[in-house]
Amino acid sequence: MSQNYKETLNLPHTDFPMKAGLTNREPEMLAKWEASDLYGRIQAARSESELFVLHDGPPFANGDVHMGTALNKILKDLVVKSKTMAGFRAPFVPGWDCHGLPIEYKVVKESRDLSPLEVRERSAAFARKFIDIQREQFKRLGVFGDWDHPYLTMNPGYEAEILRAFAIFVEHGLVYKSLKPVFWSTGAQTALAEAEVEYQDRTDAAAWVKFPIVTGAFKDKASIVIWTTTPWTLPANLAIAVHPKELYVLQEFRHQGRSEMLVLADKLVASFCQASGFEPAGEPVESFPGVKLEGIGAQHPFLPRTAIVLTADFVTMDTGTGAVHIAPGHGEDDYSLGKTNSLPILSPVDDHGRYTAEVGLPELVGHYVFDANPEIVRLLRDRGMLVAEQPYQHSYPYCWRSKTPIIFRAVEQFFIRIDQLRQPALQAITEVNWIPAWGENRIAGTVEARPDWVISRQRSWGVPLPVFYSPNNEAILDPAVIRRLADLVAERGSNIWFELDDAALARALALPEGTRHRNDTIDVWIDSGVSHFAVCARHPALRDPADMYLEATDQHRGWFQSSLMTSVALHNRAPYKTCVTHGFVVDLDGKKISKSGTYSKPMDAGHFVNxxxxxxxxxxxxxxNYTDDVPFSEEMFTRLGDTYRRIRNTLRILLGNLCDVAFPEGSTSAPPSEFTIVDRWILERLQQVIDDCRAAYAAYEFHKVYQALNQFCAVDLSSLYIDITKDRLYCDAPDSPRRRGTQAAMSQIFEALCKLLAPILVFTAEEAWGHRAGNDRSVHLQLFPEPNESQRDPLAREMVDELLKLRAVIGQAIEKARQEKLIGNALEAAVVLECDERFVTSIPREELEEFFILSDLTLRAAAEARATITRTPNKKCARCWRHRPSVGAIAAHPDLCDRCAAVIEARA
RNA sequence: GGGCCUGUAGCUCAGCUGGUUAGAGCAUGCGCUUGAUAAGCGCAGGGUCAAAGGUUCAAAUCCUUUCAGGCCCA
Incomplete structure (x- = not known):
């Protein structure tokens, strides 16, 4: 009777496991790649190809690789791998940014009282440790590159190039010296970074001080009243700032028989009266926007000097009087306002926070500024310039180390003149391809607005600022000397600057006796900003300008800009042709997580890799879509797991169905005559997918590759092509032409799929590829498939599109029949399909039955498509399970259909 | 506060220069299958396109404002 025919079928077979086991398999594959120098072999294979340089922006060498860092490096790898498979020679030389405050700060915090040299040695060790950690993590992510020879900004060779670039800046007249206020610790006699500042509550004298108007409107009629909590900065006052749009009043105020005609902001009159005891006498004489005060001169309260009134947007209406005392040497806003208005930078305070002779009041010279506060207040009162005084509690910055209150103090700094670079930089920006396009606006905005570049730092962990001082303390900026220093640094490292004393260094550089040097270092943004000069232009595998820089959107102001400026300074052009930016990783609710200290969920890439x-x-x-904020959540990983499994299973069933055919080198295929409509259609779809993926890779739109391949695997292959061709693959004779035709199509599809997936699923694509091609050939050495024009088949596509509509009609009818318990399996149905006549005539009924996966289809021409279901009277073939009219008609095989009977006969 | 940008089903994405009932995959529900089986197939439900105004014969698509979010400044 009914025997078991299972072993007479051509069932799929493959060793490619369904379960990925990536966490075990990936490290094994990495080891194999490393042992066979896959990266080297890829480069060698492309040695004659067109060059494409993606220049790696160096991450900072501290901390583990988190999802944001992983995002960046994987995006770069997707570019490099897709360019490689598109036929380019795309080397990847990774780099690390090593110098800088975050490392120095950590080192200094761990152990105090280190010499600069000790700080540098420990910082270098710290950087090396994290370079090794990050390198392993990047490699583990499947990122290919020259990991054994990365560029490090602390390598002596790199440091020397920084200095050589600096020499050119000096030659071009871009470097100048000026005073600029910085956070200054009077306790430690050193400049501080923002991170080294801690805030404490403290009570100071808040003083309302009047500046009698001596020129312009209201001359000799009134005084502008300012409010300050740092009276000690008054000797350095040079201006008064008001808000241009806010309303100010001129009004008489009275208190204890005293009368003052004052100018202050309308909104702050009430708080002024409350704090000072003054009361308004009648209505304001006049009220006007602050801009009306611009240019007025006001008498300094105790020095023979006039303060000019300026307008500034930073003036707020929440405290004070709306008139802000400006001392360009003692505040950030003050400085920039003074700078734009060409005020001098006055800062009559020494390293210990004591007034210098410049203060203009002999009795104060040598006094510590915080002790001087009451003295200044007394002076103001004596001169009748104090309108009011009140103790004021506020949060004030303190030095984290010496615990002394911090002052803003102007010290000598070196700058790069941006005005000289601004126009050429803006021009260079227009010549770059910005992805996304709005990046151009963004960087142009920052370039337009940025002030001169402060390039000196009072820090130890960096490249020494190559400035020398003559015996009479004049700064020496000499390109030739800087180049000699660069040679010395290239040979002996930049520690030489800190190891040698003045005399020894002067001798080594052939400088006159008595020449001294200081311990200032160069801003680390110069370090990474000259990488095009130090790496791209020097490395034998690379080229300057690079084809692409690819970083997060914060780098529009950071590395993109610093690199642009230095490149414009050196070559008058951008260092990149294309600039790609990606967003930051954000949580499901759109909140940032990469940098948040409060975020408790794991963010290390290693967590997810493991x-x-x-x-x-x-x-x-x-x-x-990386151009926006990048969403990230556990749920996404669950979904991605489903997508991954779908892709993997598709590869697996293709492999299984190809188990009895050889891997065709160069993908030949059976002649079109062997193809049925569904074969022709899937090959047409494949050409489209190849087109779409190639275009998406070329435009760096990787999510379109993902969508296209996902759709292709899930819909076109899994639920259609593979499902439809199952019958012929399993039940036909192994070498039946239509079976072989389908295998030829599947082989081609498999090959193309592996290649198109390879940049993304580096391990899985390689694993699948190995099951077909043999383990000695890597998919990563292949080129992307080219669309095969001879397999374009718009007609097949059109036909199948129509057939799919009919399929939906049938599907709905069958679903209904199922619910009515008329049938279970669709193969039990007898379907009468009414449809357009051309389907009745142009495609063989057998082929339509196969396409719709039915046993029993009757076609009738009709205007509107409709399907009617009954239970088929045909008996079920014991081998192929289809209910066919021929079952029972063949004497030798009463339980088989004609097709299956013929196959069995042929086997015997 | 300023500059640049984003906001379409539970999730990830399409939707070109405004034009038929806004699409896909995944997820969900209900079935089928047990010869891709810790798989596969079918059907179904789900969106006032952040909100409110405006331009237009017509807007997810253009303009304004608001709200939410991001990066960079202040």
């Missing part, structure tokens, strides 16, 4: 595998992390990167 849990899901690097290919899943890469699939995540490929799935999102």
């Amino acid at each position: 849990r899901h595998g690097a290919d899943l992390v890469r699939l995540w990167v490929s799935s999102i």
Whole structure:
């Protein structure tokens, strides 16, 4: 009777496992790649190809690789790998940014009282440790590159190039010296960075001080009243700032028989009266916007000097009088306002916070400024310039180390003149391809607005600022000397600057006796900002300008800009042709997580790599539109796991169905005559997918690759092509032409799929590829498939589109029949399909039955498509399970259909 | 506060220069299958396109404002 025919079928077979086991398999594959120098072999294979340089922006060498860093590096890798497979030679030389405050700060915090040299040695060790950690993490993500020879900004060779670039800046007259206020610790006699400042509550004298108007409107009729909590800065006052749009009043105030005609902001009259005891006498004489005060001169309260009234947007209406005392040497806003109005930078205070002779009041010279506060108040009162005084509690910056209150103090700094670079930089910006396009606006905005570049730092962990001082304390900026220093640094490292004393260094550089040097260093943004000069232009595999820089959107102001400025200074052009930016990683609710200290969920890339595998992390990167904020959540990883499994299973069933055919080198295929409509259609779809993916890779729109391949695997292949061709693959004779035709199509599809997936699923694509091609050939050495014009088949596409509409009609009818318990399996149905006549005539009924996966189809021409279901009277074939009229008609095989009977006969 | 940008189903994305009932995959629900089986197939539900105004014969698509979010400044 009914025998078991299972072993007579051509069932799929493959060793490619359904379960990925990525966390175990990936490290094995990495080891194999490393042992066979896959990166080197790829480069060698492309040695004659057109060059494409993606220049790596160096991450800072501290901390673990978190999802934001992983996103960046994987995006770069997607570019490099897709360019490689598009036929380019795309080397990747990774780099690290090593110098800078965050490392120095950590080192200094761990152990105090280190010499600069000790700080530098420990900082270098710290950087090396994290370079090694990050390098392993990047490699683990499947990122290919020259990991054994990265560029480090602390390598002596790199440091020397920084100095050589600096020499050119000096030659071009871009570097100048000027005073600029910085956070200054009077206790430690050193400049501080913002991170080194801690805030404490403290009570100071708040003083309302009048500045009698001596020129312009209201001359000799009134005084402008300012409010300050740092009376000690008054000797450095040079101006008064008012808000241009806010309303100010001229009004008489009275208190204890005293009368004052004052100008102050309308909104702050009430708080002024409350704090000072003064009361308004009648209505304001006049009220006007602050801009009307611009240019007025006001007498300094105790020095023979006039303060000019300026307008500034930073003036607020929440405290004070709306008239802000400006001392350009003692405040950030004060400084920039003074700078734009060409005021001098006055800062009559020494390293210990004591007044210098410049203060203009002999009795105060040598006094510590915080002790001087009451003295200044007394002076104001004596001169009748004090309108009111009140103790004021506020949060004030303190030095984290010496615990002394911090002052803003102007010290000598070096600058790069941006005005000289601004126009050429803006021009260079227009010549760059910005992705997304709005990046151009953004960087142009920052370039237009940025002030001169402060390039000196009073820090130890950096490249020494190559400035020398003559015996009479004049700064020496000499390109030739800087180049000699660069040679010395290239040979012996930049520690030489800190190891040698003045005399030894002067001797080494052939400088006159008595020449001294200081311990200032160069801003680290110069370090990374000259990488095009130090790396791209020097590295034998690279080129300057690079084809692409790719970083997060904060780098419009950071590395993109610093690199642009230095490149314009050196070559008068941008260092990149294309600039790609990506957003930041944000949580499901759109909140940032990369940098938040309060975020408690794991953000280390390692966490997800160990849990899901690097290919899943890469699939995540490929799935999102990186030009926006990048969403990230556990749920997304669950979904991605489903997508991954779908892709993997598709590869697996293709492999299984190809188990009895050889891998065709160069993908030949059976002649079109062997193809049925569905074969022709899937090959047409494949050409489209190849087109779409190639275009999406070329435009760096990786999420479109993801969508296209996902759709292709899930819909076109899994639920259509593979499902439809199952019958012929399993039940036909192994070498039946239509079976072989389908295998030829599947082989081509498999090959193309592996290649198109390879940049994203680096491990899985390689694993699948190895099951077909043999393990000695890497998919990463292949080129992307080219669309095969001979397989374009718009007609097949059109036909199948129509057939799919009919399929939906049938599907709905069958679903209904199922619910009515008329049938279970769709193969039990007898379907009468009414449809357009051309389907009745142009495609064989058998082929339509196969396409719709039915046993029993009757076609009738009709205007509107309609399907009617009954239970088929045909018996079920014991082998192929279809209910066919021929079952029972063949004497030798009463339980088989004609097709299956013929196959069995042929086997015997 | 300023500059640049974003906001379409539970999730990720389409939707070109405004033009038929806003699409896809995944997820969800209900079935089928047990010869891709810790798989596969079918059907179904789900969106006032952040909100409010405006331009237009017509807006997710253009303009304004608001709200929410991001980066960079202040």
